[in-house]
Amino acid sequence: MTKELTNSQSTTPPSELELGAKARTVLQAARKIFLTHGFNGATTDMIQREAGVSKSTVYAHFANKETLFLAVIKSECEVFTASIHNITFKPGNLTENLRRLGYAYLQVALAESAMALYRVVIAEAPRFPALGHMFYNSGPLVVKGKVSKYLTDAVASNELNFETISIEEATDVFVALMRSELHLLYLTHPDKPITKDAIDRWVEITIDFLVRSYGC
Known part of the structure; x- marks a missing residue:
């Protein structure tokens, strides 16, 4: 996780207003999962299921869990x-x-x-x-x-x-x-x-x- 976190630190996520419909769906699902379970307790599988999309859709918009976490914080x-x-x-x-x-x-x-x-x-x-x-x-x-x-x-x-x-x-x-x-x-x-x-x-x-x- 340390390597992923380090790489994510230099990435500034876009504003929610800049996201397309699919990305916003993923972001809102991630918001619910992260705020309920915390960072460590949340998984991309949980976010995928909550959003009702495929895992490839999640990664098409957000490189990893850490980048998605930052996007939730910014939003x-x-x-x-x-x-x-x-x-x-x-x-x-x-x-x-x-x-x-x-x-x-x-x-x-x-x-x-x-x-x-x-x-x-x-x-x-x-x-x-x-x-x-x-x-x-x-x-x-x-x-x-x-x-x-x-x-x-x-x-x-x-x-x-x-x-x-x-x-x-x-x-x-x-x-x-x-x-x-x-x-x-x-x-x-x-x-x-x-x-x-x-x-x-x-x-x-x-x-x-x-x-x-x-x-x-």
């Missing part, structure tokens, strides 16, 4: 980040703006499929560094870029003031505070999804801290 990250792209800062109500951003972020971070993906990536990243890199660059880093733009707009409208820290550091603070214990709890307690009341309460606590600390 899932694209889905997660799409939900936050339309969140824009609207000057005039800092608290409501931060609330909208907080809920949008947690909708991504605490989604059941996102948590399943996170568990698989963390389990495999030590042996498959390219997987961890792709996940971070395609998912969390993209979301951080959106948060950074949002906070930058809030500073430009004189509603936030980060005199002592950079926008990048402020972004890390926002992400760390918002994700916080909720993410860890759901990560380690998959049988106990986070309640809406818990999310509502944590969003308000985080917003109150940020406004008191950096609001103009």
Whole structure:
């Protein structure tokens, strides 16, 4: 497996939107199998059966299991980040703006499929560094870029003031505070999804801290 993983690390899978119908069928089957069984527990035979295609069809579109795994990671990250792209800062109500951003972020971070993906990536990243890199660059880093733009707009409208820290550091603070214990709890307690009341309460606590600390 080590040789295959090494070869796969230099391969960037295409976006799901660039794939044909057969390849998308294989990719969706692989998503279900990988997120259910993990990387080691999944086999191309399982993916083939789930997709209802021949093994030659699987290999015609994806060179090996590792390449297919990377394609699943990239596709899932694209889905997660799409939900936050339309969140824009609207000057005039800092608290409501931060609330909208907080809920949008947690909708991504605490989604059941996102948590399943996170568990698989963390389990495999030590042996498959390219997987961890792709996940971070395609998912969390993209979301951080959106948060950074949002906070930058809030500073430009004189509603936030980060005199002592950079926008990048402020972004890390926002992400760390918002994700916080909720993410860890759901990560380690998959049988106990986070309640809406818990999310509502944590969003308000985080917003109150940020406004008191950096609001103009």
